Amino acid sequence: MIVKIRFYKYQGAGNDFILVDNRENIVDHNNPKLIASLCDRRFGIGGDGMMFLQNKEGFDFEMVYYNADGQPSSMCGNGGRCIVAFAKFLGVIDTETEFLAVDGPHYAKISSEGDWVSLQMIDVKELKTDLDAYVLNTGSPHYVKLVDDLAHRDVFHEGKAIRNNATYREKGINVNFVEPTDDGYFVRTFERGVEDETFACGTGVTAVALAMASHNQQTGHIDTPIKVLGGNLNIRFDYDGKVFTDIFLEGPAVQVFDGVVEV
Numbered sequence: 001m002i003v004k005i006r007f008y009k010y011q012g013a014g015n016d017f018i019l020v021d022n023r024e025n026i027v028d029h030n031n032p033k034l035i036a037s038l039c040d041r042r043f044g045i046g047g048d049g050m051m052f053l054q055n056k057e058g059f060d061f062e063m064v065y066y067n068a069d070g071q072p073s074s075m076c077g078n079g080g081r082c083i084v085a086f087a088k089f090l091g092v093i094d095t096e097t098e099f100l101a102v103d104g105p106h107y108a109k110i111s112s113e114g115d116w117v118s119l120q121m122i123d124v125k126e127l128k129t130d131l132d133a134y135v136l137n138t139g140s141p142h143y144v145k146l147v148d149d150l151a152h153r154d155v156f157h158e159g160k161a162i163r164n165n166a167t168y169r170e171k172g173i174n175v176n177f178v179e180p181t182d183d184g185y186f187v188r189t190f191e192r193g194v195e196d197e198t199f200a201c202g203t204g205v206t207a208v209a210l211a212m213a214s215h216n217q218q219t220g221h222i223d224t225p226i227k228v229l230g231g232n233l234n235i236r237f238d239y240d241g242k243v244f245t246d247i248f249l250e251g252p253a254v255q256v257f258d259g260v261v262e263v
């Protein structure tokens with residue numbers, strides 16, 4: 001049987017997603033093959049991931065997220081920002097929301113124009129090291145390494161090698177390379193589940209901002225502008241030297257096109 005699915009394509013700093021309004025539970029998304037084929041950039045719609053906006057008691061909505069490989073995954077920060085913009089577009093929310101994602105409840109604020117989203121991320125209590133890199137979980141697991149000449153780095157091959165080394169192969173990890181700039185940082189990320197470099201990673205830049213605060217022994221309220229391949233993001237948070245709280249990931253979330261796909 002052929003089923004028609006209406007979808008909306010969004011991007012947040014170049015991290016792009018297919019979104020479906022599934023409040024009526026029309027799509028059975030427990031279908032890795034279907035999701036991977038829709039995310040395929042040559043044979044499908046194309047996307048770093050796919051999300052379903054669902055009804056959830058006690059919340060404005062639930063975000064159900066899949067990576068481009070078709071597998072459900074941990075939190076996606078840019079996806080979270082895009083689904084907030086989608087919820088506003090659908091009239092589910094106005095300029096503030098409390099929604100449920102895989103890592104728990106999230107508060108977010110969106111501009112009245114609907115294209116700038118400030119998303120609260122989970123508090124982070126643990127920051128580990130792996131040789132000269134930092135490892136932490138901001139809703140998804142991240143490896144953060146300071147490097148030089150990031151513009152010319154082979155992020156695909158270096159990131160892939162770290163993601164698949166003996167320590168991380170089984171569960172996977174997202175690999176972020178970071179270089180300081182005049183006013184913040186430049187970051188490039190190899191994403192697990194996309195298995196490629198993406199143009200931005202929200203939980204990734206969040207991990208970088210936190211790791212760099214600890215690296216530079218900064219405490220108090222910290223604001224960190226980060227440039228990524230697809231644009232600019234900002235991360236603000238409080239740090240007492242042990243725990244990172246009130247973390248907000250901020251940036252653009254834009255609807256690119258919509259359509260109907262027959263599956």
Ligand SMILES: N[C@@H](CCC[C@H](N)C(=O)O)C(=O)O
Nearest residue numbers: 073076077078140201202203
């Ligand atoms: N693009 C993301 C991260 C999505 C999840 C990641 N691929 C994983 O499996 O950990 C973001 O914006 O945070």
